[in-house]
Amino acid sequence: MAVIDFNKPQTQEEWRKQVAEQGDGWQLPVPPFDPVADPDSLAGLTSEQLARIVKLATPRPFATATRPLNRPTMPPDAHCSVIASTFTPEQVRMLADTGAPVFEPIPIGHCLAPNAKLSIRGQPLRPPRAAPLPLGSIGETVPESALTPFPPDPPPGYRHLNFLGGPSHLVPMETCRGCFMNLAEDDLPDILAPVFDDGIITVRQDAEWAVPGFMIVGVRPHIGALDEMDLPLVERIARVTHFVRRAMRERLGLAALHMYQEEKLDRPHFHVWMLPLWPDTMAAHNINPRIYESNIARYLTLFPYASNERAIRRCADQVRGFLAEIPYLRDGTTV
Known part of the structure; x- marks a missing residue:
């Protein structure tokens, strides 16, 4: 079978x-x-x-x-292990009594937690350990092959920055994501290449969430809030945001989206989220978009990167092409 x-x-x-x-x-x-x-x-x-x-x-x-797995008529006398994360203890005991390998279930769902332990015939098994994390310069890459299913806690004073389509980066705690993306732009996955960049304002796919068409309007200078900008820059941001919204409506067919301008308490760097509300996904998962009674955080998790990469690239190409046709934005200028 x-x-x-x-x-x-x-x-x-x-x-x-x-x-x-x-x-x-x-x-x-x-x-x-x-x-x-x-x-x-x-x-x-x-x-x-x-x-x-x-x-x-x-x-x-x-x-x-x-394709069925072919096995010998008489299996060899070797230790076997099964991770049966949804079996009950009673089912496990029944299996053990029939001569099946003895194992202990752990109530953690289908995926093994970082510190979980299993026992197979009395021998403790553990998930593979991650390779030691480097403690060098900002943005050292941590290969995905070196990570457990969930990466270990970073060393004191460090944190992980994750990016779509690429490895995690271990950075000092005080590192701002926006500044890191500016300084290490050549090391970012190509899926995060800007769809618009005039040297001050950038527009690109969100760095973490694989929602197709999820555009982030940001600024390269380390500015934390709108009122810290001079008025010409505020007007330029408004103009770029206006045309990005038009692109999302006219090229991506998006009738609605969420826009957020988050002023973080730690490491603030001005950016505007332009989150598409894809109606089929919203309806299929009963997502309520109203902010004060919303489950929009769960909506973000409904787009696995692997199955949405092509859509992300198509949406980015559509927005990029639209913006390139706007006279105000052509030649990399918004003035």
Whole structure:
């Protein structure tokens, strides 16, 4: 039997449909990782852990689900392990009593937590440890291959900066993300290349959330708030934001979006979020967009990077092309 055979016919049909329509005929797309729809598999995961799963998840080759695994008639006498994160203790004891490998379930959902421990026939097993983190200059890269499913806590005085389509960067705690992106621009993933840049104002895909068309209007100088700018710059930002909104409506077909201008208490660097409200996703997950009664934070987690990369690039190209046609913005100037 293959993995797909353990699922209901309706699920099998849905998988095949997803592969055909979203997976180029050979990949099973990343699931939505919605804790409301799948409370058992995602039990015990924090919002931060869930967000990281969504960012790092990749499609699965469908052949791994449809091709059965051939095994010898008499399996060798070797230690075996199973991570069965949704089994009950009673089910585990029943399996152990039948001669299956003895293991202890842990109520952490489908993914192994950083400090979780399993016991297989009395031998403790642990998740793979991360390689030691470098403590050098700002922006040293931490390869994804060196990370556990959730990265270990950074050393004192440091924090991780994560970026779509690229590795984490370990930086001093006081490092501002906006300034880091300016200083290390050549090291950023190409998916974050600006769709507009006049040397002062930049517009690009959000650095962390894989919502297609999620544009960030920022400034290169380290300015924390609107009232700290001179009026000509304020007017330039308003003009650029106006045309970005037009691009999102006319090229991306977005009838509504959320706009935020967040003044952080720590490391403030002025930027405006322009978050698309994609109606199909909103309706499918019952997302309420009204700020004071909103579950918009969950909406951000519904867009796995691997299955949305192409859409992100298409949206960026559409906005970039629109802005390039605006006389006021042509030649890299907004004056």
